[in-house]
Amino acid sequence: MVVTDDKIAADAVPVIETRLIAKSFGHVQALRGASLLAYPGEVLALIGDNGAGKSTLSNVIAGIHTPDTGELYLRGEQVTVSSVRHARELGIEIVYQDLAQAPDLSVVQNFFFGRELLVKGPLRLIGRLNEAEMKQKTIEAMSLLGAQVPSLTAPVSALSGGQRQAIAVARAVMWATSAIVMDEPTAALGTKQTAMVYDAVRAAANRNLAVILVSHDIPKMLEFADRIAIMRHGQVVAQMPTQGLELVDVLTTMLSAEGTAA
Numbered sequence: 001m002v003v004t005d006d007k008i009a010a011d012a013v014p015v016i017e018t019r020l021i022a023k024s025f026g027h028v029q030a031l032r033g034a035s036l037l038a039y040p041g042e043v044l045a046l047i048g049d050n051g052a053g054k055s056t057l058s059n060v061i062a063g064i065h066t067p068d069t070g071e072l073y074l075r076g077e078q079v080t081v082s083s084v085r086h087a088r089e090l091g092i093e094i095v096y097q098d099l100a101q102a103p104d105l106s107v108v109q110n111f112f113f114g115r116e117l118l119v120k121g122p123l124r125l126i127g128r129l130n131e132a133e134m135k136q137k138t139i140e141a142m143s144l145l146g147a148q149v150p151s152l153t154a155p156v157s158a159l160s161g162g163q164r165q166a167i168a169v170a171r172a173v174m175w176a177t178s179a180i181v182m183d184e185p186t187a188a189l190g191t192k193q194t195a196m197v198y199d200a201v202r203a204a205a206n207r208n209l210a211v212i213l214v215s216h217d218i219p220k221m222l223e224f225a226d227r228i229a230i231m232r233h234g235q236v237v238a239q240m241p242t243q244g245l246e247l248v249d250v251l252t253t254m255l256s257a258e259g260t261a262a
C-alpha cells in the first residue's frame with residue numbers, strides 16, 4: 001500500500017527508490033522484495049519489528065550490502081552501488097547508531113577523514129593538509145545545523161554522545177548531495193542529546209536531502225517524520241504520510257500487513 005502525500009508533487013522524482021530488493025545471509029532471507037521511495041526534503045521513518053529488514057535495506061542503500069536481486073534508483077537512474085565509498089561518491093551518506101568515529105581524532109579530522117583537503121600552491125607545500133580550510137568548512141557545517149561543541153580540535157572522545165552524534169549528522173550533511181541513511185541515530189542518547197540530533201536531522205531534510213531514519217520509536221516518528229515506511233518480514237508493507245496518522249493505524253497495519261508488499 002502506498003498512500004500519496006499532498007506535500008509530494010505527483011510528478012516528483014524520488015531521490016532513492018529500491019525495487020524488489022532481495023538479500024539473504026546464508027539461509028536467512030533478510031529482504032524479500034523490498035520496495036521503498038524516498039523524496040527530497042523529507043524525513044522518511046523506516047519502522048518495523050526486530051528482524052524486519054530495516055538495517056539490511058539501509059545498508060543496501062548505503063553500499064554496505066550488495067543486493068542479491070532487485071534494483072536501486074538514484075533520481076530515477078538505475079545504479080549499482082558497489083561500496084560505501086561508491087555510495088558516498090553518489091551523494092549517499094550513512095550515520096550509524098554506534099557513533100562510529102575515530103575517537104582520538106578531532107572534530108575537524110573526523111569531518112574530513114579519508115577526504116582531507118590538501119594545500120594548493122607551491123611545490124614545497126604539496127602534500128600538506130589545508131587545516132585552515134578544513135576547519136572553516138567544519139565550522140560552517142556545524143553552524144548550519146546549529147550544532148555546538150566546546151572544541152573543534154579536541155579529540156571527539158572528549159565530547160558527549162549527543163555532541164558526537166550531532167557531529168556525525170553534520171558531517172553526513174556536509175558530504176551528502178542526495179540522501180542520508182540513519183540507523184537508530186539516537187539509540188545511545190539521553191533526552192536532551194536526542195533532541196539535538198533530531199534538530200540536526202530536520203535541518204538535513206531542509207537542505208533538500210532525503211533522510212531515511214530507522215527507528216523503533218513509533219510515537220516519535222509519527223510526530224517527527226514526514227512519512228513512515230513499515231517493514232515486515234523483509235518487505236515494505238506500507239508507506240504513508242504521518243499527517244493525521246494515529247499510532248493505532250500504524251500498529252494495525254503492522255499486524256495486518258503480513259504477506260502484502262507495497
Ligand SMILES: Nc1ncnc2c1ncn2[C@@H]1O[C@H](COP(=O)(O)OP(=O)(O)OP(=O)(O)O)[C@@H](O)[C@H]1O
Nearest residue numbers: 025028029030048049050051052053054055056057
Ligand atoms: N550480516 C548478517 N548475517 C546474517 N544474518 C543477518 C545479517 N544481517 C542481518 N541478518 C538477519 O537478517 C534479518 C534482518 O535483519 P535486520 O538487521 O535488517 O533487521 P532490523 O529490522 O534492522 O532489525 P532490528 O530492529 O532488530 O535492528 C534478521 O533475521 C537478521 O538476523
